[in-house]
Amino acid sequence: MSPAIIGLIAIFALFGILLLRIPVWIALLICGLIGNTILINFQAAASITGTIAFDTVSNYGLSVIPLFILMGEVATNSRLSAELFKAARIILSGIPGGLAVATIGASGAFGAVCGSSVATAATMTRISLPEMRKAGYDDGLSGASVAAGGTLGILVPPSIILVIYSAIAEQPLPQLFAAALIPGIILMFLYIAVALFIARRNSARAPMDPPATLKQRVFALKDSWQFLILFTVSIGGIYAGIFSPHEAAAIGATGAIILGAVARRLTWAALFTALKASAFTSAVLFSIILGASIFANFVVQTKLPDLLLAGTQALHLAPWAVMLLVVVIYIIMGCFLEGIGMVLITVPVFLPVVMNFGYSPIWFSIIVVIVVELGMIHPPVGMNLFIIQAQAPEIDIKRLYVAILPFLLAPFGLIALLMLFPQIALWLPSVLY
Amino acid sequence: MSAKPWTLRLLERYFLALLVVAICALVVMMGITVANVLMRYLFNAPISGAYDLVEICLPISVFLALPSAIAAGQPIVIDLIDGIVGEGTVRVLKTIAGAAGAIILAFLFWAMWKPAHDAYVYGDVKPEFGFPVWIIWAFALFGVFNSALSAIATLILQGSTRGHNDLQDGAA
Numbered sequence: 279m280s281p282a283i284i285g286l287i288a289i290f291a292l293f294g295i296l297l298l299r300i301p302v303w304i305a306l307l308i309c310g311l312i313g314n315t316i317l318i319n320f321q322a323a324a325s326i327t328g329t330i331a332f333d334t335v336s337n338y339g340l341s342v343i344p345l346f347i348l349m350g351e352v353a354t355n356s357r358l359s360a361e362l363f364k365a366a367r368i369i370l371s372g373i374p375g376g377l378a379v380a381t382i383g384a385s386g387a388f389g390a391v392c393g394s395s396v397a398t399a400a401t402m403t404r405i406s407l408p409e410m411r412k413a414g415y416d417d418g419l420s421g422a423s424v425a426a427g428g429t430l431g432i433l434v435p436p437s438i439i440l441v442i443y444s445a446i447a448e449q450p451l452p453q454l455f456a457a458a459l460i461p462g463i464i465l466m467f468l469y470i471a472v473a474l475f476i477a478r479r480n481s482a483r484a485p486m487d488p489p490a491t492l493k494q495r496v497f498a499l500k501d502s503w504q505f506l507i508l509f510t511v512s513i514g515g516i517y518a519g520i521f522s523p524h525e526a527a528a529i530g531a532t533g534a535i536i537l538g539a540v541a542r543r544l545t546w547a548a549l550f551t552a553l554k555a556s557a558f559t560s561a562v563l564f565s566i567i568l569g570a571s572i573f574a575n576f577v578v579q580t581k582l583p584d585l586l587l588a589g590t591q592a593l594h595l596a597p598w599a600v601m602l603l604v605v606v607i608y609i610i611m612g613c614f615l616e617g618i619g620m621v622l623i624t625v626p627v628f629l630p631v632v633m634n635f636g637y638s639p640i641w642f643s644i645i646v647v648i649v650v651e652l653g654m655i656h657p658p659v660g661m662n663l664f665i666i667q668a669q670a671p672e673i674d675i676k677r678l679y680v681a682i683l684p685f686l687l688a689p690f691g692l693i694a695l696l697m698l699f700p701q702i703a704l705w706l707p708s709v710l711y
Numbered sequence: 712m713s714a715k716p717w718t719l720r721l722l723e724r725y726f727l728a729l730l731v732v733a734i735c736a737l738v739v740m741m742g743i744t745v746a747n748v749l750m751r752y753l754f755n756a757p758i759s760g761a762y763d764l765v766e767i768c769l770p771i772s773v774f775l776a777l778p779s780a781i782a783a784g785q786p787i788v789i790d791l792i793d794g795i796v797g798e799g800t801v802r803v804l805k806t807i808a809g810a811a812g813a814i815i816l817a818f819l820f821w822a823m824w825k826p827a828h829d830a831y832v833y834g835d836v837k838p839e840f841g842f843p844v845w846i847i848w849a850f851a852l853f854g855v856f857n858s859a860l861s862a863i864a865t866l867i868l869q870g871s872t873r874g875h876n877d878l879q880d881g882a883a
Binding site: 296304335337338341525528561566 | 734804823
């Protein structure tokens with residue numbers, strides 16, 4: 279049996295094991311270990327496993343992950359997200375669907391200091407969902423707005439997925455962060471357009487807030503000063519070339535703690551909660567990265583990417599058709615796989631193929647993040663929908679599945695835009711670097 | 712509600728202590744980086760060894776937080792099957808997953824031992840700091856050992872309480 283076939287079997291076996299409730303990182307490690315044992319021998323496979331486990335977790339490039347997570351956790355625990363929502367609500371008052379738009383806008387802004395889709399969705403569920411329900415919003419629209427807005431957390435920089443992509447695809451993180459900014463803003467506006475369309479079609483689903491005065495709107499802007507400082511210093515610092523991503527993450531986390539303390543919104547207990555959650559989340563993410571690194575090491579040795587490349591070349595497909603195929607595969611995988619694991623398994627396989635067809639690895643990173651986002655909100659899993667349902671069990675999950683459908687148009691629209699106009703992602707990095 | 716046995720309370724506190732060390736490593740990582748940036752921009756004197764210190768603190772933070780994360784049931788699981796099969800089957804699958812986790816962690820400890828020993832024998836050190844690499848390996852091994860212990864404890868508790876896990880309540 280050829281190594282490539284062994285690789286393919288291992289991928290299917292991985293899906294099987296995952297469906298049996300084995301934790302994602304354990305499943306990846308088992309498949310990688312068994313695969314390497316078949317390809318080489320057990321001693322070598324064990325040695326590879328031990329070395330990769332340590333090297334992965336000691337990788338300086340990945341040290342931004344716990345620090346960006348900490349920045350997001352501190353921002354959450356110091357109620358920064360609540361201030362963002364409050365400001366957006368006042369500014370957007372008097373617009374049909376204004377609260378849904380405020381939720382999406384605040385999620386996009388919060389994503390700029392958070393980096394995690396689940397954290398953004400969980401935070402906004404606590405803050406905006408009760409307000410929308412109080413205002414008489416339809417439960418489906420409320421939940422769908424939170425779920426869709428939450429996905430902005432992994433596209434708008436800093437993005438944990440992009441950090442991981444940067445490490446495995448060996449692409450400079452500042453360029454990836456720069457590439458994600460404009461698509462992130464476009465996606466936010468696309469989500470807003472969907473919410474406005476739904477609200478205009480049926481105003482009973484999204485009653486209007488009484489309009490605020492101009493003065494109130496201007497004053498509302500000042501409530502978001504902490505967010506502006508954090509984003510400008512950390513992400514702006516990367517764009518300006520002042521800090522490395524690791525330094526920006528550390529400064530962002532420290533800044534979030536100082537700002538929370540100055541505004542008297544971050545208690546010692548809240549700080550400990552944020553630190554504990556950061557350590558937990560980092561440990562879980564690194565365990566997945568560890569397992570996926572071992573699995574990816576095996577997949578690369580099987581030369582499966584070469585087989586895939588030869589296969590696509592033999593089909594004489596146009597580059598856009600290959601990309602379409604890759605996107606479809608990602609969407610199918612997103613039905614079953616968790617985002618980070620999916621990126622770690624697939625990027626080493628797909629990236630050589632995509633690059634061979636003339637696509638930029640930086641552009642591809644944005645496509646990957648968008649398809650991961652889609653997986654966060656489309657059935658049958660849709661992690662963000664589960665997060666909302668877990669916090670608001672009275673909202674039926676089936677209702678959320680239906681309500682989210684129009685919002686799926688936005689990421690699909692963005693993928694189409696990116697395929698037609700790659701400069702949407704590539705322009706800013708080309709200007710900055 | 713029955714009182715928790717002393718072994719359980721001891722384990723909870725032990726894992727919490729490890730988590731506190733992990734948090735300290737995270738704070739040091741953040742602090743040294745900020746200090747390095749400030750020293751570089753304000754006094755043109757970057758801290759020598761800051762890069763190494765981050766590489767030392769990262770595995771300590773991750774590996775020592777892992778036992779608590781496992782005890783809290785944090786590792787990500789695809790639970791699509793829960794809606795298809797009965798509760799009994801889910802319980803069996805959870806037990807199998809727990810056993811697989813414990814075995815893999817024990818294997819990982821064994822697999823990491825040899826390269827850790829090599830780092831000790833060959834006297835590997837960090838380039839800037841001169842810090843012995845085997846000490847970081849020792850922290851990593853300690854974390855993996857405790858993660859295996861956590862997985863075994865979780866498994867035993869899961870079996871004895873038929874699904875409800877007191878250790879998860881405590882750690883979370």
